[in-house]
Amino acid sequence: MLHHKLHESPQSWTNLHSRLADYYKKLRDDLELSTEQARYNVIWTNFTVEAFYHALCQAPHKLMDTAISEAYALIDTLNVNDCISSMVKTLSHTP
Secondary structure (H helix, E strand, O other): OHHHHHHHOHHHHHHHHHHHHHHHHHHHHHOOOOHHHHHOOHHHHHHHHHHHHHHHHHOHHHHHHHHHHHHHHHHHHOOHHHHHHHHHHHHOOOO
């Protein structure tokens, strides 16, 4: 459905991914975990990766530098193997 939106209405695509990125950031932030707690929390990791993915889909050409910075921060915060695995799975769905 999302891929159809991209071709049907690029602005709707951007708006939808913006809202989804904000949604997942809110879910993550509402967990109110410390950095140490977040490091081992699979739910926090999943919300962070989803927010990352949707922000990147929203405007990949504008957000690539930010996306790379966030990826490094995420890797630094999390268990590296879990982080890389989650990001690869999520980004493999990127159009």
